[in-house]
Amino acid sequence: MPTALWIAHVHVTDADAYGKYAAGAGPAIAAHGGVFLARGGRYVQLEGNDRARNVVARFPSLEAAVACYNSAEYQAALAHAKGASVRDLMVVEEIG
Numbered sequence: 001m002p003t004a005l006w007i008a009h010v011h012v013t014d015a016d017a018y019g020k021y022a023a024g025a026g027p028a029i030a031a032h033g034g035v036f037l038a039r040g041g042r043y044v045q046l047e048g049n050d051r052a053r054n055v056v057a058r059f060p061s062l063e064a065a066v067a068c069y070n071s072a073e074y075q076a077a078l079a080h081a082k083g084a085s086v087r088d089l090m091v092v093e094e095i096g
Helices: 017-030 062-070 072-081
Strands: 004-012 035-039 051-058 086-095
Touching: 004 017, 004 062, 017 035, 017 062, 017 072, 051 062, 062 072, 062 086
Parallel strands: none
Antiparallel strands: 004 051, 004 086, 035 051
16 A cells, blocks of 8 residues: 655644644644654745645555544644644655
């Protein structure tokens, strides 16, 4: 089964609330086998919409990433991000 990448592009509008999201999201992602590859580091925007925070996590499978998103733990963390950010989030399978 191919691994999958969780890719988020985020514009934070409330840093305090988003910090609460990040504090809860990290453990939820790890509990589902997710490992961060990039988390808000330097970047160069070449095309499309610029969002200052970019996050990439690798999961054991696309199903594991989606299960993480739908989990009670992640949804509890996500409640802090709603209204505190503008986000695009996708999960894509890696090629072997």
